[in-house]
Each structure stands twice: as structure tokens, then as C-alpha cells.
Amino acid sequence: xxxxxACADDAVEIAxxxxxxxxxxxxxxxxxxxxxxxxxxxxxxxxxxxxxxLRGWIAVEHRRTLESGERVEIVGLVVDAACRGxxxxxxxxxxxxxxxxxxxxxxxxxxxxxxxxxxxxFYERLGYVRRKTQHFYVKLLAVx
Numbered sequence: 318x319x320x321x322x323a324c325a326d327d328a329v330e331i332a333x334x335x336x337x338x339x340x341x342x343x344x345x346x347x348x349x350x351x352x353x354x355x356x357x358x359x360x361x362x363x364x365x366x367x368x369x370x371l372r373g374w375i376a377v378e379h380r381r382t383l384e385s386g387e388r389v390e391i392v393g394l395v396v397d398a399a400c401r402g403x404x405x406x407x408x409x410x411x412x413x414x415x416x417x418x419x420x421x422x423x424x425x426x427x428x429x430x431x432x433x434x435x436x437x438x439f440y441e442r443l444g445y446v447r448r449k450t451q452h453f454y455v456k457l458l459a460v461x
Contacts, residue, residue, distance in 0.1 A: 323362040330371035375409035391427040
């Protein structure tokens with residue numbers, strides 16, 4: 318198994334893993350997303366490849382906001398359910414942290430849904446500290 322940069326050819330496997338985590342997406346839509354994000358220098362997407370089968374992926378973003386300035390945030394992390402607890406998530410987070418260091422950042426942030434109880438101790442074991450709890454709202458807009 319190796320950590321490597323994601324590529325457009327990974328769309329089917331990345332979509333499979335995202336769907337397994339509860340974020341259903343077709344390979345066609347995932348390919349479109351990858352094509353939009355992979356060339357961007359403010360995004361970093363890596364995968365763990367086990368002979369052509371992806372065992373996990375991570376997406377990291379260099380974010381710029383008015384209220385908190387610049388930061389690097391893990392915006393997606395998925396490990397194949399059959400492989401959890403085997404170090405794949407740790408490898409992917411280490412890769413994300415390395416990317417953040419190369420950009421000159423001293424910290425990485427991550428948000429974890431309250432229902433993902435298994436991920437909370439995972440991040441804490443890696444040295445991440447809970448800073449706040451928040452609600453997430455969505456309003457569907459009418460399309461003309």
C-alpha cells in the first residue's frame with residue numbers, strides 16, 4: 318500500500334468510498350469534481366492505493382476566510398470500512414500534515430460530524446484538540 322496523489326482515473330474508487338461513508342455520488346460526478354479540484358494549488362487530494370484498489374482518500378484545502386484568516390483544513394477523509402484501524406487514516410492525515418507544512422502552516426484543522434463517533438478518538442489520538450461544537454444549516458433555494 319502506498320500514499321499517492323489522486324488522479325482522474327481514481328474517480329470510480331473515490332466515489333465508491335464516499336458512497337460507503339454516506340455521501341452517495343456517481344463516478345461521473347466524482348470525475349467532474351476531481352477534474353475541477355486536482356489542478357488547484359489550494360487543494361490536495363491523496364489516496365492509499367493497494368494494487369489498484371483504493372483503501373482510503375483524504376482531501377485538504379488551503380482556506381482563506383475573513384473571520385479567521387488562512388488555514389489548512391481536512392475537508393474529507395474516508396477509509397474503507399474493511400481496513401479501518403489498520404493505519405490507513407493515520408497515513409493519510411500524515412500526508413495532509415506534510416502538505417500543510419510545505420505551505421508554511423503550523424496547524425491543520427478538521428471538522429467531524431457528531432454522529433461519526435469513531436472518528437473523534439481517532440483525531441484525538443493524532444493530537445487534534447476539540448475547539449468547538451456547532452450546528453450546520455442548509456436552505457434549499459428555488460431554481461428559476
